[in-house]
Amino acid sequence: ASALVWFRRDLRVDDQAALYHALRQSRQVFCVFVLDRAILDALPRADRRVEFIIDALRSLDAELRALGGALIVRHGWALDEVPRLAAELGVAKVFYNRDDEPQALARDAEVEQRLARRGIAMQGFKDHVVFERSELLTGAGKPYGVFTPYKNAWLKKIDPFYLKAYPVLRHAGALADHALAQGVPTLAEIGFEPTDLHASLRGGSGPAEALLAEFLQRIDRYDEARDFPALRGPSYLSPHLRFGTVSVRRLAREAHQRQMSGSRGAEIWLAELIWRDFYHQVMHHHPHAMQSAFRPEYDAIQWRSGPEAEADFTAWCEGRTGYPLVDAAMLQLNQSGYMHNRLRMVVASFLIKDLGLDWRWGERYFTEKLLDFDLAANNGGWQWAASSGCDAQPYFRIFNPISQSEKFDAEGRFIKRYLPQLAKLPPKLIHAPWLARPLELQACGVELGVNYPRPVLMHEDARVATLARYAVVKSRA
Ligand code: FAD
Secondary structure (H helix, E strand, C coil): CCCEEEECCCCCCCHHHHHHHHHHCEEEEEEEEEEEEHHHHCCCCCCHHHHHHHHHHHHHHHHHHHHCCCCCEECCCHHHHHHHHHHHHHCCCCEECCCCCHHHHHHHHHHHHHHHHHCCEEECCCCCCCCCCCCCCCCCCCCCCCCHHHHHHHHHHHCHHCCCCCCCCHHHHHHHCCCCCCCCCCHHCCCCCCCCHHHHHCHHHHHHHHHHHHHCCCCCHHHHCCCCCCCCCCCCCCHHHCCCCCCCHHHHHHHHHHHHHHHHHHHEEEEEEEEHHHHHHHHHHHHHHHCCCCCCCCCCHCCCCCHHHHHHHHHHHHHCCCCCHHHHHHHHHHHHCCHHHHHHHHHHHHHHHCCCCCCCHHHHHHHHHCCCCHHHHHHHHHHHHCCCCCCCCCCCCCCHHHHHHHHCCCCCCHHHHHCCCCCCCCCHHHHCCCCCHHHHHHHHCCCECCCCCCCCCHHHHHHHHHHHCCCHHHHCC
């Protein structure tokens, strides 16, 4: 029989679960990606992610063609396109990799029903994470709510079987070309404009391989470098994990092997991949947390609202809070679509626990801007910072934005990259310029309120207000 593989967040040929199973089970395998208007129509006309996807599709199409196949690309509504194409091609079955986001689950269930009406089967596979859903449960059969025991269980269960690559190439003979596969449309053809997507952030398995090779040279130092945004510490692989242009099994295998031979950097990096699995299983077991607080008592918090709160939110979005590390971080996000993990924690804490704004506002802004936006990880990160999430930091732990800056960007090197007007400030003045004497600032070419903003608030006052705001939680917990 023939089959259709529906690609979504798994845009590669190598070690691809659904593709492998389709090739094993079918005489002829067609491949499709739908540029889904249910998602695309809501986006701004210039969106770095759309450009990343187009890149990745071109690369995928070329990889498939080299093996005798091709990618059919449709621009329309996935709910209609997938069943229609499956019928047109006369396939017996549609293969796909599972996506546990609530909206994706609803979409897939609907597609499955529509296919069933035409007598076509649909089958899903695990591909996006190492362990999914209920594969890891506590001794009592419950999902894990705390990361460390989850990580220990993950490490205990892992063995070469789970990390083995699916040998797609061995079965590639069943890949089939089709007259409907007419190449990948340009951005303009689907109504989008080119963006400033940085050369190092292009989509496709080639760019992913290049980043990985470069990272593996320095993975042993990851533990020391990862917290300092001015250094090249992390892997920058997150958009590739998001769109599946690299296999998570491959990454976990590289890290696990090095951890076994004593690399501390690899051990810590593997733990980050485990956090990713952790947040995905949280999403599976607690889909309500994608909209409201994981711990319901935190929904009683009264966040600031009204015009002043909105103006402060805009200042945060635009990198105009007057706190240099926070502002530089937001400019990194706005200018590249990426933000360093340490800085995500700093700016999230600032929005919630300094500005007193609802964490969902920040979550939404990240959703719009991040190239690596991932519902499970983003929601997990925001609820961690808000103290309302699964294994979150306690509510009374409030990052001090000045000491975070002194600790993780001591010389101000990262800050100066994004705020050149502060380039002449010495390290002792750069973390909180308003504490300097006006003459000192003037000598460095800085004039507060003119070429760099005055601080929107004083951290110590905000801290007191936040503890009062969170008191409602203590009384309900
Ligand atoms: P590396 O340090 O090289 O880590 C390797 C991989 O591990 C990452 O690519 C990512 O897939 C995974 N990872 C690392 N840290 C985490 C984590 N805390 N939770 C889950 N997975 C992790 N990550 C996203 O992929 N998408 C998001 O939308 C996202 N939003 C976040 C929002 C907030 C408020 C916070 C605090 C964190 C968020 N993260 C998110 C997690 C983390 O910041 C990014 O995964 C990381 O910065 C990506 O850069 P990297 O690939 O260079 O990371």
